[in-house]
Amino acid sequence: MSNEEKTSRPIPNEPKPLHPSLQDLYLGVWRVVWEPARTTIRSRLRITALQDLSHIDPLIPFFKDVYKTLGPWLLLTYFVADLWSGFGSTALLVFSNKVLTAIETSISTGHADGKGVLVPLGTYVAINVFFSCITWASERLGPIMEHRVRLHFDQRLVEAHCRFDYETSQGNILKREIYTGQLWRTFCGFLYVFKYISTAISQFIFLLSLARSQNEMPILVILCLAKPIISSLTEHSIWDRPSVIYIHDQDYLRLKALQRLVTGKEYKEEVITGGLSWYLIQEFKKTLTSLKHLVADSPDYSVKSNPVYSIVKDLSSDFPLMFYAVRAVYMPQVTSLASLAMLQQTSSALKSTFDHLYHAYGGWARRVNRIKSLYEVLELKNEMPEGDLDYPPLSEKHEKTCGMGIEFRNVSFGYPADDENNTQQAVQDVSFTIPPSSLVVIVGTNGSGKTTILKLLSSLYRPSSGSILIDGTPIETYKATSLHESTAVLTQNHQLFPFSVAENIGMGDPSHATDRERILRATKLGGSEGVIKKFKDGMDHFLEYNNTLFSTQPLVSGNLSDFFNSLERDTSVSGGEHQRLVASRTFMRIASNKIKLVMVDEPTSAMDPEGELHLFDGLRKMREGKTMIFVTHRFGHLTKHADLILCMKDGRLVESGTHQSLIDRQGEYSKLYNIQAQAFTTTVSETTS
Numbered sequence: 105m106s107n108e109e110k111t112s113r114p115i116p117n118e119p120k121p122l123h124p125s126l127q128d129l130y131l132g133v134w135r136v137v138w139e140p141a142r143t144t145i146r147s148r149l150r151i152t153a154l155q156d157l158s159h160i161d162p163l164i165p166f167f168k169d170v171y172k173t174l175g176p177w178l179l180l181t182y183f184v185a186d187l188w189s190g191f192g193s194t195a196l197l198v199f200s201n202k203v204l205t206a207i208e209t210s211i212s213t214g215h216a217d218g219k220g221v222l223v224p225l226g227t228y229v230a231i232n233v234f235f236s237c238i239t240w241a242s243e244r245l246g247p248i249m250e251h252r253v254r255l256h257f258d259q260r261l262v263e264a265h266c267r268f269d270y271e272t273s274q275g276n277i278l279k280r281e282i283y284t285g286q287l288w289r290t291f292c293g294f295l296y297v298f299k300y301i302s303t304a305i306s307q308f309i310f311l312l313s314l315a316r317s318q319n320e321m322p323i324l325v326i327l328c329l330a331k332p333i334i335s336s337l338t339e340h341s342i343w344d345r346p347s348v349i350y351i352h353d354q355d356y357l358r359l360k361a362l363q364r365l366v367t368g369k370e371y372k373e374e375v376i377t378g379g380l381s382w383y384l385i386q387e388f389k390k391t392l393t394s395l396k397h398l399v400a401d402s403p404d405y406s407v408k409s410n411p412v413y414s415i416v417k418d419l420s421s422d423f424p425l426m427f428y429a430v431r432a433v434y435m436p437q438v439t440s441l442a443s444l445a446m447l448q449q450t451s452s453a454l455k456s457t458f459d460h461l462y463h464a465y466g467g468w469a470r471r472v473n474r475i476k477s478l479y480e481v482l483e484l485k486n487e488m489p490e491g492d493l494d495y496p497p498l499s500e501k502h503e504k505t506c507g508m509g510i511e512f513r514n515v516s517f518g519y520p521a522d523d524e525n526n527t528q529q530a531v532q533d534v535s536f537t538i539p540p541s542s543l544v545v546i547v548g549t550n551g552s553g554k555t556t557i558l559k560l561l562s563s564l565y566r567p568s569s570g571s572i573l574i575d576g577t578p579i580e581t582y583k584a585t586s587l588h589e590s591t592a593v594l595t596q597n598h599q600l601f602p603f604s605v606a607e608n609i610g611m612g613d614p615s616h617a618t619d620r621e622r623i624l625r626a627t628k629l630g631g632s633e634g635v636i637k638k639f640k641d642g643m644d645h646f647l648e649y650n651n652t653l654f655s656t657q658p659l660v661s662g663n664l665s666d667f668f669n670s671l672e673r674d675t676s677v678s679g680g681e682h683q684r685l686v687a688s689r690t691f692m693r694i695a696s697n698k699i700k701l702v703m704v705d706e707p708t709s710a711m712d713p714e715g716e717l718h719l720f721d722g723l724r725k726m727r728e729g730k731t732m733i734f735v736t737h738r739f740g741h742l743t744k745h746a747d748l749i750l751c752m753k754d755g756r757l758v759e760s761g762t763h764q765s766l767i768d769r770q771g772e773y774s775k776l777y778n779i780q781a782q783a784f785t786t787t788v789s790e791t792t793s
């Protein structure tokens with residue numbers, strides 16, 4: 105396998121060693137570290153308000169997708185277990201009633217009917233055990249299904265975001281955040297409604313059938329308290345004590361980093377112009393494959409790991425009933441109000457079911473809206489028109505050694521404004537022609553439209569009027585992705601990605617993203633060798649390290665606090681170092697041999713003069729077969745060697761020509777040039793005088 109085929113791995117998955125006083129636990133992708141201490145009872149979920157029911161149409165594609173992701177058997181098992189938990193509670197009431205009736209008969213006749221009591225009791229216990237097993241199984245299945253549903257929609261969203269053009273990606277619809285982690289619970293929320301309706305019906309029927317039929321306080325109180333006591337002894341929550349919780353799984357971190365790259369607005373421009381979409385999808389899929397073994401990403405997962413605890417806890421709520429049953433068998437002369445107790449028990453169960461139903465309905469509209477938002481994003485159409493012509497067209501005799509030919513014909517463009525009355529144009533009626541393989545410099549005052557010209561050429565936006573021709577063909581005739589593959593862009597706004605240094609540079613040419621030789625060459629050309637030497641782990645140093653690290657409670661000084669501090673990482677680089685690393689990525693891209701147009705927009709603002717000279721020299725040496733456009737405020741080697749200078753002012757092209765012709769003209773260019781030249785001449789004359 106070539107270098108390119110290997111997945112570049114994030115930092116090693118080595119757990120950080122712990123002080124002997126600390127303990128740790130791995131829960132899914134999380135590592136929880138704590139100092140052993142006493143536990144407290146976990147807090148309860150908050151309750152949502154009742155809202156109107158919405159129509160069911162938007163839910164159909166969602167249900168279909170969940171069905172396709174989980175398959176019929178997993179879904180059916182979960183659905184049956186869910187429904188059973190509703191009917192099962194009524195079945196328990198039926199058999200507890202039988203037990204109580206048998207007890208009552210024993211008492212009234214004064215004859216101990218062991219079989220009459222023990223058979224329904226045995227059935228009751230068997231149902232309860234079965235019930236606990238089903239509950240336990242569905243608690244195990246739930247996180248697996250949740251995880252799969254989440255990964256499915258994560259992938260759909262990554263693919264959708266990679267498909268969006270720049271303008272679409274900035275739109276309002278995408279400002280709403282979609283948490284795929286909630287989608288399974290949303291689905292369950294719909295199931296709960298059906299579950300509680302069926303439970304309520306069965307409990308109600310039973311309550312009607314009961315209408316026919318019908319004191320040891322301290323011990324009863326203790327028995328009633330058995331359930332919370334057992335729960336607090338057997339259920340341990342990581343949220344109950346000071347713990348350090350962080351994502352330990354490196355694949356998961358990479359998954360998150362890839363998602364950030366795809367969804368983060370700050371990366372979008374470069375993801376689009378860098379043609380990274382397919383690479384990101386490919387890497388995302390690879391990472392998903394490595395993550396399939398994990399069933400959840402919530403640190404609460406698997407806190408209850410033993411089914412016996414669940415069985416004992418669930419049985420404990422019936423200790424009072426068992427107590428009465430045993431007592432009736434051995435002391436039949438003591439009378440109890442069995443029917444009355446049964447009525448009370450059934451009605452309180454029904455009350456609780458109605459309560460749940462109320463809350464399940466309460467969340468219905470919220471859940472429908474969540475699903476609507478999800479599908480609005482998944483089905484969102486791109487705003488920018490594009491054609492299906494490849495660039496450079498295969499059929500035409502496009503010279504291999506020839507850069508891109510560009511023509512602007514009366515181009516005007518205004519950015520989509522928040523305020524519709526704001527009609528100011530960033531570029532107005534601009535026309536120029538750039539012959540293939542030219543070196544062009546665009547100069548002008550701030551806000552004069554220089555960067556906007558590059559953005560229009562990058563197909564990030566389309567002109568409001570006029571036309572842009574690429575090699576004589578309108579730009580919108582080409583596939584935007586195909587133009588991006590032929591273009592390298594370097595600006596001062598370009599970001600470092602949340603990956604290693606090597607991958608940051610390698611992604612300049614996604615087809616060779618792990619080719620170390622190419623990366624090293626690009627590193628030298630971009631002048632970032634010195635930067636990388638500073639990192640302890642060199643090329644493998646992580647930039648913008650994305651670890652989820654927090655503590656559950658304030659950490660006072662101590663071993664836990666020291667441990668917490670040791671996990672924090674400093675990933676910052678200086679502005680100039682940042683620009684050198686980004687420049688290396690561009691050199692990686694230019695070296696891919698597909699590039700016909702290089703656009704460079706003030707990428708050296710934070711660089712020292714040596715770095716700047718190195719960068720421009722490097723770019724000029726790679727000129728062959730490329731058209732190069734530089735936007736700059738600095739008049740120097742570039743402007744003097746340019747084939748064409750475009751001078752912008754207030755969105756208009758005011759002058760164009762070579763350096764000498766524009767100096768001779770004594771216009772806007774000459775004015776800007778003289779302002780800069782004056783600074784040096786004044787300094788020289790001051791020094792000499």
Ligand SMILES: Nc1ncnc2c1ncn2[C@@H]1O[C@H](COP(=O)(O)OP(=O)(O)OP(=O)(O)O)[C@@H](O)[C@H]1O
Pocket residue numbers: 519520529530548549550551552553554555556557
């Ligand atoms: N994303 C945007 N949304 C709205 N207006 C914008 C946006 N980007 C630029 N503009 C406006 O468009 C005009 C031209 O901006 P542009 O960035 O092209 O100028 P520039 O010549 O590159 O400026 P500078 O030299 O400061 O980089 C400016 O008035 C600017 O405020």
